[in-house]
Structures are given as structure tokens and as C-alpha cells.
Amino acid sequence: MNNLIIRGISASGGIGIGRIYILDSSASEDAKNEVTEYKTDVELGRFEFAIGKALMEIYDLKKEIKGTLSEKDEKIFDVYEAMLADGFFIQEVKDEIALNQCSAQDAFGKCIYKYIKDMENSDDEYVRQRVHDLNDLRDRVLKNITGEKKIVLDGIHDQHIAVIKELTPSIAARLGKRNVQGIVANEGAGYLSHSAIILRSLGMPALNNVIFEELVEYDRKSAIIDGYEGILIINPRKSELERYREAYHQYLVKREGSTEREGEHAVTLDGYKVGISANVSNVHECKRARNNDLKGIGMVRTELLFIRNRRMPSEKRQSLIYARLAKAMGNKPIVIRTADIGGDKIPGDDATINADPLLLNLRGIKRSLKQKDQFETQLRSILRASLVGDVNIIFPMVDKAEEVREAKSLIEKIQSDISKEIGRNLRNISIGALIETKEGVENLDNILSEVDFISLGTNDLLQQMMGVERRTSVKEKDEYLSPEFLNIVQYCVSKGKQQNKFFAVCGEMASDPVAFIILLGLGVTDFSMNPAKSSDIIDIIKRVRYSEVKELTKMVLSCDAKEDVKGVVQDWMRGKGFILQGITV
Amino acid sequence: MVSVEIVIKNSSGFDSKSAAMFIQKASNYISSIWIEKDERKANAKSLLGLLALGVGPGAKVTLIANGEDEEKAIQELEMYINSGGKASE
Numbered sequence: 001m002n003n004l005i006i007r008g009i010s011a012s013g014g015i016g017i018g019r020i021y022i023l024d025s026s027a028s029e030d031a032k033n034e035v036t037e038y039k040t041d042v043e044l045g046r047f048e049f050a051i052g053k054a055l056m057e058i059y060d061l062k063k064e065i066k067g068t069l070s071e072k073d074e075k076i077f078d079v080y081e082a083m084l085a086d087g088f089f090i091q092e093v094k095d096e097i098a099l100n101q102c103s104a105q106d107a108f109g110k111c112i113y114k115y116i117k118d119m120e121n122s123d124d125e126y127v128r129q130r131v132h133d134l135n136d137l138r139d140r141v142l143k144n145i146t147g148e149k150k151i152v153l154d155g156i157h158d159q160h161i162a163v164i165k166e167l168t169p170s171i172a173a174r175l176g177k178r179n180v181q182g183i184v185a186n187e188g189a190g191y192l193s194h195s196a197i198i199l200r201s202l203g204m205p206a207l208n209n210v211i212f213e214e215l216v217e218y219d220r221k222s223a224i225i226d227g228y229e230g231i232l233i234i235n236p237r238k239s240e241l242e243r244y245r246e247a248y249h250q251y252l253v254k255r256e257g258s259t260e261r262e263g264e265h266a267v268t269l270d271g272y273k274v275g276i277s278a279n280v281s282n283v284h285e286c287k288r289a290r291n292n293d294l295k296g297i298g299m300v301r302t303e304l305l306f307i308r309n310r311r312m313p314s315e316k317r318q319s320l321i322y323a324r325l326a327k328a329m330g331n332k333p334i335v336i337r338t339a340d341i342g343g344d345k346i347p348g349d350d351a352t353i354n355a356d357p358l359l360l361n362l363r364g365i366k367r368s369l370k371q372k373d374q375f376e377t378q379l380r381s382i383l384r385a386s387l388v389g390d391v392n393i394i395f396p397m398v399d400k401a402e403e404v405r406e407a408k409s410l411i412e413k414i415q416s417d418i419s420k421e422i423g424r425n426l427r428n429i430s431i432g433a434l435i436e437t438k439e440g441v442e443n444l445d446n447i448l449s450e451v452d453f454i455s456l457g458t459n460d461l462l463q464q465m466m467g468v469e470r471r472t473s474v475k476e477k478d479e480y481l482s483p484e485f486l487n488i489v490q491y492c493v494s495k496g497k498q499q500n501k502f503f504a505v506c507g508e509m510a511s512d513p514v515a516f517i518i519l520l521g522l523g524v525t526d527f528s529m530n531p532a533k534s535s536d537i538i539d540i541i542k543r544v545r546y547s548e549v550k551e552l553t554k555m556v557l558s559c560d561a562k563e564d565v566k567g568v569v570q571d572w573m574r575g576k577g578f579i580l581q582g583i584t585v
Numbered sequence: 586m587v588s589v590e591i592v593i594k595n596s597s598g599f600d601s602k603s604a605a606m607f608i609q610k611a612s613n614y615i616s617s618i619w620i621e622k623d624e625r626k627a628n629a630k631s632l633l634g635l636l637a638l639g640v641g642p643g644a645k646v647t648l649i650a651n652g653e654d655e656e657k658a659i660q661e662l663e664m665y666i667n668s669g670g671k672a673s674e
Contacts, residue, residue, distance in 0.1 A: 075602070079602070079605070082605045082632050083632055083633060085632075086631050086632045086633050086634075087630070087631075088628050088630060088631035088633075088634065089631060089632075089633045089634075112633075114637075115633045115634075115636070115637040118625075118637035118638070118639075119636065119637050119639065122637075122639035123639075124639045124641045126641070127636065127637075127639035127641075130636055134633075
């Protein structure tokens with residue numbers, strides 16, 4: 001019995017121990033159909049019926065997997081429906097049947113093949129991966145036309161490691177339902193493929209790029225699939241089995257233990273926990289963050305809640321909105337940023353701006369302290385909301401500790417007022433400062449001693465420190481990768497650690513994969529970003545080792561120029577099997 | 586027939602979701618609408634056509650409309666694409 005290690009490319013992490021089960025792929029060949037007498041109407045009818053049946057099957061499939069996958073992943077099947085509803089394509093097939101006297105399956109096969117071929121030859125990775133979706137669809141429709149049986153999964157169960165030549169999303173979903181130990185595919189499980197996305201959602205280990213024919217002789221042999229390392233161990237030795245049983249147990253605990261898919265913390269391969277929160281401007285985005293099971297809301301941009309209004313709304317109105325946001329997050333923390341007005345952020349019709357020249361250059365907390373009435377109204381509203389959730393406050397554009405002190409004394413007074421009013425003490429809420437100016441960095445030590453946490457506002461900080469305009473071209477935005485800026489960030493992180501204060505990074509930098517990895521290596525444990533970008537970042541976290549990321553960052557810090565920094569990290573990422581398609585600047 | 590050159594700013598190019606949304610918009614016009622990239626042309630009302638064309642982020646394409654409401658179509662679709670596909674949200 002030879003012990004053998006087969007290498008593939010990891011499509012989804014996890015561990016599986018079981019027996020290899022070779023899935024026959026011959027079902028994807030077109031069956032020859034005996035057509036005795038050709039009749040156009042009959043063929044048209046068979047085609048339409050096949051499409052209709054496919055739509056029903058997809059509907060059933062969606063129902064079947066509902067709840068297993070995230071909302072986002074389930075939408076994959078909506079795309080199938082959209083493809084089948086492509087009127088032009090349907091007409092193309094019908095024309096082919098009518099004009100060229102083709103059978104339904106020949107016409108359909110011919111027409112869809114054109115699209116498949118074009119997509120296969122695309123130089124866009126995303127498009128190439130969609131070919132598998134199209135093949136999946138094609139097989140389904142063809143099978144409906146010819147009435148042939150599906151790929152038989154009857155014999156496979158949860159002690160098996162499925163081995164298949166081409167993985168398609170339908171098969172991935174079905175195998176997922178069967179709870180197999182893992183999946184090894186020759187193709188169809190590329191990182192961006194829907195199959196891989198589905199399997200990652202399910203936490204099922206999977207490999208891609210393994211030559212199918214080489215595994216056929218090992219049908220029913222025992223094996224271990226390690227989705228993290230990207231290997232399949234056939235006929236494992238006793239020592240390997242023992243080692244992996246322990247890892248398997250841990251993997252199961254992690255998988256079952258998280259009732260939520262992403263969990264409060266995303267965890268690296270070597271157990272390092274990272275907090276991913278969302279930057280939001282409204283309740284809808286909060287719910288989205290909640291659905292993705294993020295750690296909380298890292299920043300609520302309050303001025304955007306009211307930007308269409310003429311002036312900041314009444315205390316009553318604000319309290320209502322903040323309370324709604326807090327409740328939308330359940331007992332997860334939310335951080336409300338007080339109004340950041342000034343510069344390029346001016347509410348609809350703030351007459352006071354033009355009236356008072358002193359206010360012209362003021363922004364953030366400084367401006368708020370000059371417009372005390374509005375500031376107090378907002379603070380009172382936020383404090384009221386703290387009664388219904390884990391609400392916290394952060395002040396924007398903090399330059400000096402003094403500014404925080406002033407704001408804190410306002411808060412203390414408001415807290416005592418409200419406590420008297422309602423007859424009980426308010427929760428002590430956490431107070432933070434957004435460091436996004438040169439002065440703020442200079443006074444970091446003092447500011448840190450006045451707050452419970454700080455957040456690094458990299459967008460504005462970059463602008464100030466490196467002279468990069470806010471609305472700038474894509475090329476210059478990644479100045480945050482320059483050694484100069486990275487050193488500034490490193491400085492801030494170390495100060496935060498010195499004073500043992502909670503530290504987060506927000507801004508575009510946090511959601512740029514290359515920058516994110518560097519920040520991780522610098523010791524940043526919490527990030528706040530656009531919720532839409534969180535899934536990709538969490539995927540990265542789950543696929544790396546913190547120890548390696550730290551080593552990488554050491555190398556990065558010795559680079560002289562931004563381009564080198566980028567190059568080093570991108571090479572490292574490619575080596576790990578990450579595909580850098582359009583996601584890095 | 587009118588045409589205009591545009592750059593796809595949407596960060597994921599024309600992936601299935603944004604293509605599907607674009608098609609919904611394009612299908613509202615009577616004119617036939619095409620998207621041309623390099624030497625290839627695709628029917629902008631066909632999902633498979635658009636996907637096969639493979640329009641990634643930053644791609645430069647030509648939007649072509651031909652028919653009664655071609656001016657309106659080009660104008661509105663150009664605006665839609667330039668706003669990153671957010672115009673309808």
C-alpha cells in the first residue's frame with residue numbers, strides 16, 4: 001500500500017478523513033438521441049420544455065440549500081435563472097432548430113458552445129471561472145432534453161472524499177448537503193468559482209487542479225484531505241492519521257461552534273483573531289453587516305444620516321435613528337462618530353458656514369466644540385441610544401488631548417442629567433478619537449491617555465501626511481503603501497500598544513488586500529471597512545498564517561519604495577494561491 | 586446610430602450581477618444596444634453575450650445604440666455606467 005501525497009490548489013480550507021470516492025464524469029457527455037423523423041415543432045417543444053424544467057430544478061435547488069449558504073452565495077443560482085432567461089440566446093437556439101433542421105440538443109449545444117469558447121479564451125480570470133457555471137447549466141439543459149439521468153450521487157456519504165473531474169456549483173451544493181469529508185476536483189474549483197465560494201461558506205475542504213485520471217486507481221482507498229495545505233494524503237501512515245485526527249477535531253469544533261458563519265472574529269490559520277467591523281451610513285448597511293456576522297460597526301457616519309437636511313435634526317429624531325442602528329446590531333458594539341462637518345462635507349443648507357468666518361476652516365471635533373448646542377444635542381441623542389445597545393462614541397479629526405477633555409466634560413454633564421431624568425445610571429460608554437491629522441499623530445501619547453480607544457483614519461491622514469488629494473486617481477490612492485506612510489502607521493500602532501488601548505484602522509487602506517496584509521503584520525487587530533469588502537478580507541485572514549504575515553511585513557518595512565512594497569506582497573500572495581484580479585490597485 | 590466610448594469604473598467590471606442590472610436597463614429601450622470591446626461586439630441585452638465579452642474593471646468599451654430612442658438610450662446608459670452602476674439604487 002503506497003503512501004502518497006498529491007498536491008492541488010486549495011479552494012477551501014478544512015480537514016477531512018475518509019475514503020476516496022471517484023465520481024463518474026461520463027454523464028457530461030451528450031447522449032446520442034435517436035431521431036427517427038425530424039419535426040421542427042417537436043424539437044422546439046423539447047427545447048422549451050428542457051429550459052422550463054431547468055428553471056424549476058434551479059428553483060428547487062435554491063430551496064434545498066436555503067439557509068445552508070449565505071444570502072450572497074445563494075444569489076449564484078439567481079444568475080443561472082437570468083442566463084436561462086436570456087431572450088436572445090433562447091431565440092438563437094430556436095432559429096438554429098428551425099433554420100438548420102437541428103435537433104434540440106444539437107442546436108442548444110452548438111449555440112452555448114460559442115459563448116463557452118469565448119469565455120474560456122478571456123484574459124479575465126473571473127470570466128474564465130464562469131465557464132464552469134455555463135457548463136453546469138449546459139449539462140442540466142441537455143440532460144433535460146435527452147432525458148438522461150443526473151450524475152449519480154446515490155452511493156456517496158459523509159465518510160467519503162469525493163473526487164471529480166469537473167466540479168460544478170450544483171454538484172458542490174449537493175455534495176455539501178451530503179456532508180462529504182471533502183472534494184478533490186480537476187477543474188471547476190478555482191478560487192473565484194461559485195463552487196469554491198459555496199464550499200468555503202460550508203467550511204468544506206476542497207482542492208482544485210488535481211489530475212483526475214491519476215486518482216481513479218485509488219477509488220475506495222483511505223485518505224486525508226487537508227484543504228489548508230492543499231494536499232490529499234492517500235493511504236496515510238499511522239502517524240499522519242494521528243496528527244490529523246487532532247487537527248480534524250479542532251476543525252470540527254471551529255466549524256460547528258460558530259453558529260454564525262464568519263463569527264465575531266475571523267481567525268488566521270494559526271489562531272490569530274482579527275476583528276472586522278463595518279463603516280456604515282444607514283440602518284440598511286447595519287443590517288448588511290449583521291448578516292455577514294461582522295464584529296460590529298466600527299463607525300457610523302452621522303453627518304451622512306442628515307446630509308439632506310437643512311440642519312442637524314432634533315434630539316428626538318436623532319435618538320430614534322441611533323437607537324434603531326443600535327437595535328439593528330443586537331448586542332454587537334457600534335461606534336458612532338460625531339458629525340464630521342467641514343472641508344468637503346457640508347450639510348444641505350448650513351447657513352452658519354457662510355455667516356461665521358471663524359468656522360470656515362474648522363472641521364470635526366473642533367467645529368463641534370464651537371457649535372456647542374448642536375454638539376450637545378447629538379451627544380444627548382447618542383447617550384439615550386446607549387440605553388438600547390452597546391453604543392460608543394468617537395470624535396473625528398482629533399488634534400489635541402484638550403479637545404477630547406472638553407468633549408468628555410460635556411458628556412459627563414449630559415450623563416448625569418439623563419441619569420437623573422430616568423432614575424438610573426447610564427452605562428459607561430467608551431470614548432474614542434479618530435487620528436487623521438498630522439497634529440493628531442504628534443499628540444498621540446496625550447490623546448491616548450484621554451480615550452478608551454483610537455481609530456486611524458487613513459484616508460484623511462494620507463492626504464495630510466503625503467499631500468494626496470481625497471478625490472484622486474486610482475494610481476495615487478495607494479500611496480498608503482509607501483514606506484513613509486507605513487512607518488507612520490507602525491508608530492501609531494506601537495503607541496497604542498504601549499498604552500494598552502484598543503486600536504483600529506479604517507479607511508480605504510483597511511480593505512485593500514495588499515495593505516491589509518501589511519497592517520495585519522504590523523500588529524493591527526481590528527479593522528473597519530465598507531461591509532461589501534469584508535468577505536474578501538475575511539477570506540484572506542482565514543487563508544494565512546499570522547507568523548508568516550509578520551515575517552512578510554518585516555521584509556516590507558525594509559523596502560525603499562512603494563512599488564517594491566507592492567511587488568513583495570503581491571508575489572507572496574500569488575505564492576499562496578491568491579488571485580490578484582482587480583482587487584488590488 | 587450613435588456611439589460613445591466609456592470606461593467601466595465599477596470595481597468588479599461587468600460581473601454577473603452588474604451585467605444583469607445593466608441588461609435590465611438596456612432592455613427598456615427600443616433601439617438595439619451593443620457593447621464593443623476591442624474587435625468584438627456583444628448584444629447588450631443578452632446576459633450570455635455580455636459575460637462572454639468579458640468586461641473587467643477599467644475596461645474601455647464602446648456603447649452603440651441604433652433605433653428610435655438611440656440618443657436617450659446612449660445618454661442614460663452612459664450616465665448609469667459612469668456612476669458606477671449606482672444610478673438606480
